[in-house]
Amino acid sequence: xxxVAPAEVDDIELHDPQSFIxxxxxxxxxxxIALQYAATAIGIGLVxxxxxxxxxxxxxxxxxxxxxxxxxxxxxxxxxxxxxxIYLLTALFLGGFGNYLIPxxxxxxxxxxxxxxxLSYWLYLVAVLVLLASFFVPGGPTGAGWTxxxxxxxxxxxxxxxxxxxxxxxxxxxxxxxxxxxxxNYVTTVLQARTRGMTLMRMPLSVWxxxxxxxxxxxxxxxxxxxxxxxxxxxxxxxxxxxxAIISMGETLDYGGGNPLLFQHLFWFFGHPEVYIVALxxxxxxxxxxxxHARKNIFGYRMMVWxxxxxxxxxxxxxxxxxxxxxxxxxxxxxxxxxTLIIAVPTAIKVYNWVLTLWRGDIHLTVPMLFAIAFILTxxxxxxxxxxxxxxxxxVPLSDTYFVVAHFHxxxxxxxxxxVFGAIYHWYPKITxxxxxDAMGKFHFWVTFLGTYAIYFxxxxxxxxxxxxxxxxxxxxxxxxxxxxxxxxxxxIAAFIVGVVQILFIYNLIWxxxxxxxxxxxxxxxxxxxxxxxxxxxxxGNWGPNRPxxxxxAYDYSVPGAAQDYLPQTMSPDDPIVGGHLGRGDExxxxx
Amino acid sequence: xxxxxxxxxxxxxxxxxxxxxxxxxxxxxxPTQKIGLFVFLSVVTVLFGLIAxxxxxxxxxxxxxxxxxxxxxxxxxxxxxxSSLALQWASVSARRxxxxxxxxxxxxxxxxxxxxxxGQILVWRNLIDSGHVVLGxxxxxxxxxxxxxxGLHLLGxxxxxxxxxxxxxxxxxxxxxRLGVELCTLYWHFLLLVWLGMFALLxxx
Numbered sequence: 001x002x003x004v005a006p007a008e009v010d011d012i013e014l015h016d017p018q019s020f021i022x023x024x025x026x027x028x029x030x031x032x033i034a035l036q037y038a039a040t041a042i043g044i045g046l047v048x049x050x051x052x053x054x055x056x057x058x059x060x061x062x063x064x065x066x067x068x069x070x071x072x073x074x075x076x077x078x079x080x081x082x083x084x085x086i087y088l089l090t091a092l093f094l095g096g097f098g099n100y101l102i103p104x105x106x107x108x109x110x111x112x113x114x115x116x117x118x119l120s121y122w123l124y125l126v127a128v129l130v131l132l133a134s135f136f137v138p139g140g141p142t143g144a145g146w147t148x149x150x151x152x153x154x155x156x157x158x159x160x161x162x163x164x165x166x167x168x169x170x171x172x173x174x175x176x177x178x179x180x181x182x183x184x185n186y187v188t189t190v191l192q193a194r195t196r197g198m199t200l201m202r203m204p205l206s207v208w209x210x211x212x213x214x215x216x217x218x219x220x221x222x223x224x225x226x227x228x229x230x231x232x233x234x235x236x237x238x239x240x241x242x243x244x245a246i247i248s249m250g251e252t253l254d255y256g257g258g259n260p261l262l263f264q265h266l267f268w269f270f271g272h273p274e275v276y277i278v279a280l281x282x283x284x285x286x287x288x289x290x291x292x293h294a295r296k297n298i299f300g301y302r303m304m305v306w307x308x309x310x311x312x313x314x315x316x317x318x319x320x321x322x323x324x325x326x327x328x329x330x331x332x333x334x335x336x337x338x339x340t341l342i343i344a345v346p347t348a349i350k351v352y353n354w355v356l357t358l359w360r361g362d363i364h365l366t367v368p369m370l371f372a373i374a375f376i377l378t379x380x381x382x383x384x385x386x387x388x389x390x391x392x393x394x395x396v397p398l399s400d401t402y403f404v405v406a407h408f409h410x411x412x413x414x415x416x417x418x419x420v421f422g423a424i425y426h427w428y429p430k431i432t433x434x435x436x437x438d439a440m441g442k443f444h445f446w447v448t449f450l451g452t453y454a455i456y457f458x459x460x461x462x463x464x465x466x467x468x469x470x471x472x473x474x475x476x477x478x479x480x481x482x483x484x485x486x487x488x489x490x491x492x493i494a495a496f497i498v499g500v501v502q503i504l505f506i507y508n509l510i511w512x513x514x515x516x517x518x519x520x521x522x523x524x525x526x527x528x529x530x531x532x533x534x535x536x537x538x539x540x541g542n543w544g545p546n547r548p549x550x551x552x553x554a555y556d557y558s559v560p561g562a563a564q565d566y567l568p569q570t571m572s573p574d575d576p577i578v579g580g581h582l583g584r585g586d587e588x589x590x591x592x
Numbered sequence: 593x594x595x596x597x598x599x600x601x602x603x604x605x606x607x608x609x610x611x612x613x614x615x616x617x618x619x620x621x622x623p624t625q626k627i628g629l630f631v632f633l634s635v636v637t638v639l640f641g642l643i644a645x646x647x648x649x650x651x652x653x654x655x656x657x658x659x660x661x662x663x664x665x666x667x668x669x670x671x672x673x674x675s676s677l678a679l680q681w682a683s684v685s686a687r688r689x690x691x692x693x694x695x696x697x698x699x700x701x702x703x704x705x706x707x708x709x710x711g712q713i714l715v716w717r718n719l720i721d722s723g724h725v726v727l728g729x730x731x732x733x734x735x736x737x738x739x740x741x742x743g744l745h746l747l748g749x750x751x752x753x754x755x756x757x758x759x760x761x762x763x764x765x766x767x768x769x770r771l772g773v774e775l776c777t778l779y780w781h782f783l784l785l786v787w788l789g790m791f792a793l794l795x796x797x
Contacts, residue, residue, distance in 0.1 A: 107617070112624050180635055188628045194617040201601045202612060218631065222639035226646065229737065239726045239733035241650070254727055257655035262646055269642070297604075305599060551613055553603040573609075 028114035029540050030099045033121050035431070037095030040121075044128050045088035046502075051080040053499050060492025062473045070472040071159040074143030077470070079135075081146030082168070085274060086175060087128055089416055093281040094179070094217065095124060097423060098186050098210045100431070104530035105207050107195025107548050109541050111185040120185070123178030127171045134160065134167035142168045145470065147267060150242040150260050154235045156249055169232040176221045176228075186214040195529075197550035201305065202569070204528045204554040205298065208305055209284020212312045213277045219316070220273035227266040234258065264326055268319040275412050276315040280308055282419040283350055286372050288554070289422050290354055292526045293369035294361030295565055297555035299353045307346035307353075314343040324392050325399045333392045340390035344383070351380060362558065362565075366524075367441035371422030374449045375415050382411025385460065400470070403463025406456045414452045421448070421505070428509075429523045433536050434516030440508040444501055451498035458487050527568045528554040629775055633782050636745065640786050643741070644793055647734050659731050661795055662718060668711040669791055675704030676784040679777040686770040695760060698773060701780065702753045705746055712739055738790050742783065749779050 024032060055076045058068045068076075099117070103110055111117045134141040143159030144152060152158050153165055160168075190211045194203075203211075230241040234255070242263040243255035291298045298304060320328060320336040354376050363369065385407040389395045398404060421444075428436050467474060467484050474480050522531040534544040548570045556567035602608055620627060650656070679701035685693030716736070726733045756772035 113628060180632070183635075184628050184631050187631050188624060191620060192618045192624045192627055196617050197613050197615055198617055199601065199603065199612045199615045200598050200619065201603045218635050219638050222635060223642050225639060226642045229741070230646070233726070233733065233737060237726050237733075239737075240730050241646070241733055257653060257730060259650060259653065262649055265649075266642065266646065301604075302599070302602065309599070549613075552609060555604075 026118060028110070028118045030103050030111045030114070030117060031431075031538065033117055034096050034099035036121050037091055037099060037124065038097075040125055040128055041088050041092040041096060044083055044132070045092070047132070048080045048083035048088060049499055049502065051076040051083075053495060055080065056492040056495045058472065060489045062475060071143060072140070073472045074145070075141050075159050075164070078143050078146055079131075079141050083131070084413065085146065085278070086172070087131065089278045089412075089420075090179070090217065090274070091124060092420060093278060093416070094186065094210065094214055095121065095182055097206075097281060097285065098214065099182070100427070101206055101530065102186055102189050102210060103193070104430075104533070104538065104542060105204050105528055105554075106190060106193060107198055107529050107543070107550060108189055108193035109543060109547065112188045112193050113185050116181045117185045120178050120182035123174055123181065127175035127178055130167055130171040130174060134164045134171070137163035137167065139163055147264075147271070148231065149267075150231060150234065150258075150263050151244060151246055151255075153231070154243070155246070165235060166232065169228045169235070172224060172228045173232075176225045179217060179221060183214045183218045186210065187218065195547045195550060198529075198569075201302070202550060202553045204284075205287040205301070205304055205308070206281070206284040206528075208308050209280040209282070209287075212308045213280040216273045216280070216312050216315060217277045220270045220277065223266050223270035227263055227270070230266075231263065261323075261326060264323050265320070268322045269316075271322060272319040273315045276311055278412055278416050280311065282375070282416040283308065285423045286375050286419050287350075287354065287357075288528070289368050289372040289419075289426055290357050291555055291557065292426075292524050293364045293366055293372065294358050295364070295557045296357055296361040297557055299356040299359075300349075301553065301555060303349055304353055307349045310346040311343060314339060314346070318343060321390055321395070324395045337390055337392050341387065344387055344390075347383060351376065351383075366425075367436070367438060367445055368422040368426035368524075370442070370445045370449075371418045371425065374445070375418045375422065378410055378418060378452070379415040381457075382407060382409075382415055386411055398463055400468050401463035402459040402467050402469050405469050406459035406463060409456050409459075414456065418449070421445070424509075426524065427530075428512070429519030429536075430530055430533075431537055432513055432516070433519055434512050435519045435523060436512045436516060437508050440504055440511075444505045444508065447501040448498055451494050451501070454494035455491050455498065458491055462487060525564070525566050527552075527556055527566050529569055532568050532570050623771055625771060625775060626778075629778060633779075636782070636786070639741075640738075640790065643734075643738060644789065647738075647793060650730055650734070655730075657729055657731055659719075659724065659735050659794070662715045664711065664715050664718070665791060665794075668708055668715065669787065671704050671711060672708045672784055672787055675701050675708060676777075676780045678704060679773070679780045682773050683777040686766060686773045689766055691766050694766065694769065694773065698753075698757065698760065698776075701776070702750065702757065705750060705753070705780070709743055709746060712743055715739075735794060738794070742787055742790060745786075746783055749776065749783065752776060752779070 023029075027033060027036075054068060055073065057065050058073050099111070102108070139160050139162050141160050142148070142153065142164035144161075144165065148165070148168070154161055158165075190203075190207060230239070233239045234241055234243050238254055240255045240258035242260050243253070243258040244260060245256040246253050287298050287304060318336060318339045320332060321340045324333060324336075358373075385403070389398060389404065389407055425436055425441055428434070462484055463469075465481060465484060467480055474484070519536070521533065521536040524531070529548055529550070530538075532548060533542055549572070550569045551572050552567060552569055554569055556562075556569075558565050559567055601612075603612060678697045680697075682694045682697030682701060685691075685697055716739070719732075719735075724732050726736060752772075753776050756769065756776060759772065760769060
């Protein structure tokens with residue numbers, strides 16, 4: 001194996017913070033930026049949570065709440081979707097976990113372009129503020145649905161067609177610029193700033209997932225950028241990129257010849273990779289959680305990496321499966337249905353490998369582990385319903401029903417959020433030096449896990465009986481049985497219970513920061529580099545005078561014959577505790 | 593080393609592990625800034641690729657009324673090409689430790705880039721004066737959007753150019769100037785290529 005030993009990577013010059021402001025506000029430290037990203041994302045995510053509860057109030061008890069009229073209902077739907085997908089999940093996984101974990105797990109002192117990294121956060125904050133501002137402009141935020149399909153998005157009659165949509169598009173454009181700045185950092189840091197001995201195939205899967213997701217995002221967000229710019233021009237300057245000749249409210253508009261389908265293609269060319277931008281970091285993180293808490297090496301490490309790469313590549317050739325009902329050449333439909341089903345293969349490999357990692361492991365049912373196992377279950381449920389929807393003939397009747405709502409909430413809503421929770425419980429001790437309260441954590445887990453099933457499982461049935469999605473009210477529709485109304489009520493109650501429990505989670509975050517049990521540097525006895533820092537929480541520069549040296553992959557758990565049940569990545573094979581070359585292939589039978 | 597060989601390594605096997613211990617940590621023997629620029633250029637490539645694809649898809653509809661290509665675009669294209677050439681000269685001079693050549697080439701490259709942008713704005717003004725508005729004609733819309741986005745990217749390049757120009761003015765050593773000059777040159781060549789592609793697209797419509 002001819003490794004070209006690259007020139008020793010120079011330590012980047014660190015910008016040492018002098019005052020409170022440069023330390024905590026205009027900070028260039030990746031850990032502070034990560035926390036800023038995470039706090040902002042969670043904050044705006046709570047707004048989206050409240051919006052979803054308002055939607056549920058209308059659906060469960062239609063007409064009871066006079067402040068929810070059809071316009072505001074559509075605004076809630078739109079903003080809920082957009083915030084959750086982009087401003088919460090993308091920002092939290094890449095800006096939050098990516099920023100925190102990449103340098104620590106790779107053994108770097110910081111991101112390679114710390115100043116650009118700082119700019120990335122502040123632009124993200126601007127994007128969030130512009131988005132929030134749309135709640136306060138005349139007409140309110142846009143209510144066109146998170147997909148923002150033209151022509152209705154800018155026609156009269158759609159809520160927020162005058163100011164809301166402009167702010168939405170401007171906010172997206174700023175977000176994409178901000179993300180690109182961050183993304184350049186994540187990719188370049190993973191490629192260039194790893195410590196000595198950290199080969200690509202020794203990286204923890206969390207880094208692999210975040211790395212691949214960042215590449216996807218860098219290549220997919222330009223599509224959203226182009227469509228947002230063109231839609232903005234259609235709205236403000238009267239171009240006709242997407243707007244066909246149209247008569248709106250009895251009036252012939254100046255638009256002519258534009259192609260709404262073009263927007264859908266551009267949007268979903270971004271939109272489908274976006275699913276994996278959210279899912280791949282979750283895949284990576286959950287692999288590490290399972291391995292650490294089952295005290296077992298991840299089953300099929302190389303296969304896991306290959307699956308991440310394969311999913312990343314395939315995710316660019318499946319986008320039109322979101323457009324079966326938009327009308328397309330049947331051969332196109334056949335092609336996209338096939339690619340969609342093929343992507344299930346690497347995904348299924350990952351699921352098998354997670355389950356086989358648990359197989360005969362020494363499973364510790366800690367809170368992070370509970371969330372990780374719950375992720376596998378939820379992801380399988382959501383993924384299987386995705387296989388139904390990938391087929392054109394099944395998708396067409398189900399596409400506009402609650403079955404689809406159930407599917408995408410399970411697979412890219414609940415599943416990644418469970419990983420987010422698991423990851424927070426897992427890394428909180430490293431970030432703060434204290435454990436999160438276990439009892440509160442377990443209560444939070446069980447209510448969230450069972451509660452989300454109580455919310456989304458029944459929606460599959462609602463979809464099968466034909467309850468249409470996007471409807472403000474299903475009253476006066478003969479084909480919907482009365483039981484659907486009762487079911488909707490119970491879903492709403494479950495949603496409120498789950499929503500309220502999240503307050504307990506936030507409370508736990510704050511309470512444990514002051515009163516939590518001190519964790520020590522490595523409470524989970526994990527092997528990866530972030531747990532081997534000289535200080536906990538890690539200080540600016542992460543590693544003290546010398547960066548760590550890496551001698552092994554991140555999955556040496558329960559190594560037979562070793563003194564401890566794990567070998568940190570920094571442990572040299574010559575270390576007397578290890579005893580010769582343990583963890584170096586002398587015990588083949590133990591590995592997969 | 594190829595991506596496939598990297599992905600085929602077995603980090604847990606003893607002989608591969610000993611090789612891994614020697615790995616310096618960086619994957620490519622290029623300056624970090626250059627890799628960052630390459631990543632950015634791939635993002636911009638996708639951006640313009642998608643715009644071109646949208647343009648081609650839109651062209652196929654019956655109502656497409658192509659723009660009569662302003663002759664001045666040929667002049668502008670030439671100016672941009674010379675701008676790129678001047679920067680190349682600066683780059684070569686930097687490699688040969690020729691400070692004077694570096695200064696002239698770098699300065700000339702920036703000035704020509706500004707001239708290009710001014711020329712583009714002139715084209716815009718002439719088009720608007722002759723009644724080529726965006727309303728109801730997508731060909732015009734695409735033209736304005738493509739030139740605007742390309743121009744904004746060049747403007748961003750000029751900002752980086754300005755930072756390097758300040759360093760040259762301060763009399764920083766040529767060894768330390770080289771990377772900045774090379775990155776500017778690379779970016780200029782890239783934007784020239786993008787412009788040639790976009791110009792070809794406009795000519796075909």
